[in-house]
Amino acid sequence: MAMIKKDYSGEELKALEKTATEIFRVIETSKKVLIATHENPEGDAISSAIATGLFLEALGKEVYLYDKDQIPNNLKFLPGTERFLNEFPNERIDLLIVVDCGEFSRIGSNFEQVSGINRIINIDHHFTNNYFGHLNLVLPDASSAGEVLFYLFLAYGAFTNNIGYRVFENFLSGSMDEPLPCEPETRKKILSFLTGDIALSLYTSILTDTGSFHYSSANRRAFFICSVLNGYNLDPAKIATELFETKPAEMYFLLGKSLNTLEFSSGGRVASMVGTKKMVEDVLREEGGNRINGLYENFVNYPRSIQGVEIAIFFRETGLNQYRLNFRSKSYANVAYVAEKFGGGGHKFAAGCKVNGDLKEIKREVYKYCGEVI
Numbered sequence: 407m408a409m410i411k412k413d414y415s416g417e418e419l420k421a422l423e424k425t426a427t428e429i430f431r432v433i434e435t436s437k438k439v440l441i442a443t444h445e446n447p448e449g450d451a452i453s454s455a456i457a458t459g460l461f462l463e464a465l466g467k468e469v470y471l472y473d474k475d476q477i478p479n480n481l482k483f484l485p486g487t488e489r490f491l492n493e494f495p496n497e498r499i500d501l502l503i504v505v506d507c508g509e510f511s512r513i514g515s516n517f518e519q520v521s522g523i524n525r526i527i528n529i530d531h532h533f534t535n536n537y538f539g540h541l542n543l544v545l546p547d548a549s550s551a552g553e554v555l556f557y558l559f560l561a562y563g564a565f566t567n568n569i570g571y572r573v574f575e576n577f578l579s580g581s582m583d584e585p586l587p588c589e590p591e592t593r594k595k596i597l598s599f600l601t602g603d604i605a606l607s608l609y610t611s612i613l614t615d616t617g618s619f620h621y622s623s624a625n626r627r628a629f630f631i632c633s634v635l636n637g638y639n640l641d642p643a644k645i646a647t648e649l650f651e652t653k654p655a656e657m658y659f660l661l662g663k664s665l666n667t668l669e670f671s672s673g674g675r676v677a678s679m680v681g682t683k684k685m686v687e688d689v690l691r692e693e694g695g696n697r698i699n700g701l702y703e704n705f706v707n708y709p710r711s712i713q714g715v716e717i718a719i720f721f722r723e724t725g726l727n728q729y730r731l732n733f734r735s736k737s738y739a740n741v742a743y744v745a746e747k748f749g750g751g752g753h754k755f756a757a758g759c760k761v762n763g764d765l766k767e768i769k770r771e772v773y774k775y776c777g778e779v780i
Contacts, residue, residue, distance in 0.1 A: 414578045422574040425543050426561045432525055432541065433465065436501035440494070440523075442472040444507040445514050446730070448703065449614025449649065452481050452490075454505040454551040457607035458529070459486065461559055461599060462503075470495045474514030478700030483648040484610060485603045494519050501525045504539065506551035508532035508751050529554055534742055534751030545578075549628040552611025556631050559599045567595040577627060585630065597634070605638035610645060617707070618650065622737075622755060657701050659689045664705055670715075671773040675780050677709035678719040678769070706732040717741060717776050721765065729768060733757045735779075744775040 414422075433439075441458050443451040452473070459469045471490045481487060494516070502523045504513060508530060511517050528539030531554055533546035545554050557573050564571040569592060576585040587593045600608075609632055616624040636642065660681070667680040681702045689701075702722050710718035716739050720732040731748070733741035735755045742757040748771075750759020761768050 414574075419572070419575045419578060422543070422545075422578075423561070423572055425541060426558055426574070427565065429527055429541050429543060429558070430562055430565055432501060432527065433462065433467070436467065436525070438468045438470070438497055438499050439501045439503060440470045440472060440499045440520065441503045441505065442507070442513045442520070443505050444512040445474045447473050447475060447477065449481060450550045450552060450611045451506045452477060452487065453484060453607040453611035453614070454529070454555055455490075456484055456486050457552065457555050457559075457604050457611070458503055458505055459489075460601065460604050460607070461555075461562075464599060464601070468497075470497070470499070472513075474516070476700075478703055479654065480649050480652050480700070480703075481610075483645075484607060499523055501527065503527045503529065505529045505555070506531070508535040510536075510538040529558070532752055533754070534746065534757075549623040549625065550611045550615035552608040552615070553628065553631060555611075556608055556635075559604070560596050563596040563598045563600075567598065569595060571596055586634070600635075600638065602638045602640075605635040606640055606645070609635040609640055609642075610649065613645065614649065618646065623753075654701070656689050656693050659693060660685055660701050661705065661708070663689070664702075665708065668709060672717075672777050672780055674714050675716045676719070676773060676776045677712055677715045677717075678721060678772075679705060679709055680721045680723070680765070681705060682723040683725075706734050710734045710736060716780050717744075719772060719776070721768070723765075724760075727762055727764065729761050729765065731759050731761060731768075731772065739776070739779045741776075741779070743779050744772065747775050748772075 439462050441455050443455045455471055459471050462469050472494060473490050474492060477487045477490055502520055507513060526539045528542045529551060530544045531546060531548040531551050535544045537544065543554060543558065548554050557577060561573040564573060571587060587596065612628050612632055616628055663685045664679050664681050668677065670677050686701060706718050706720035709715060716736050718734045722730045724730050733745055735741045740754045742752050742754055745752055745757035745759040748759040748761050750757060752758055
């Protein structure tokens with residue numbers, strides 16, 4: 407099983423710089439670029455796709471943004487969310503860039519339609535990533551895909567201005583004393599491809615994937631990068647309000663129903679909740695609401711917050727005997743191990759998978775594997 411990388415050798419850092427340069431060469435020789443991310447998107451996925459699109463448009467590229475599913479309401483404050491397509495464009499695409507997606511099939515059930523594109527760039531931070539791209543920039547210990555993009559944009563600033571600055575070496579070598587040059591003009595050139603909207607998107611990416619800096623992924627690099635991004639006149643309080651305090655009332659009615667399914671295993675160290683399609687239908691009917699995407703988003707964090715719980719699981723029904731499972735662990739358990747048993751993946755502390763079958767039988771199997779990692 408793949409392990410989370412903590413230290414990079416000199417050769418690995420050189421390889422990252424080389425990959426970044428190869429990515430720049432491919433981008434520069436492309437005209438029409440499709441940017442895709444995983445289905446059922448969250449903050450890192452949408453923010454990373456938007457940031458990538460803005461960066462490419464600044465280079466004069468024709469950009470298409472794709473996600474199979476609707477954009478969650480709490481992310482619609484981000485620039486350009488209305489541009490996302492739910493179907494692949496009919497245009498001939500020169501380049502496909504996939505962000506925050508560990509497996510190519512996760513961009514949607516119709517992924518085969520674009521699998522034949524002869525240039526695919528894979529930018530991600532999941533340690534279960536299967537390196538499906540022709541070029542792969544994957545940093546398993548990054549806080550988010552947004553962090554990886556931050557390095558890429560800075561590397562392009564150094565590349566296009568012919569500055570001998572090695573972004574990955576400065577940020578990933580472990581020193582972190584001052585990873586950016588202090589000389590003002592040099593620093594300005596390296597940051598020249600960051601704009602206010604890109605900074606907003608990257609900040610949102612890191613903020614959401616660190617659980618608003620609650621998770622272990624909120625490391626020194628994540629805080630430093632956010633401090634740089636805040637130099638672009640961001641409003642952190644407003645961003646947090648949009649993300650975490652603009653939930654529809656229907657979500658809380660749904661939460662009440664889902665909390666009634668709370669149960670424990672492994673002596674209280676594993677806790678789970680269930681969300682069914684009927685619960686959603688009942689809430690929308692009772693409250694007279696229309697279909698709202700992302701109502702179950704982050705429900706897995708409620709059992710995770712219970713004292714004594716190490717692993718939290720949310721079983722979300724997606725069809726007849728079909729479920730999407732979200733896993734979170736609090737301090738040590740590797741939930742990616744559990745997700746991989748069912749063909750999924752993710753991070754040590756956050757993972758997911760899709761499972762078909764009877765819910766009671768699914769729970770029995772899931773609890774068994776959870777017991778192996780706690």
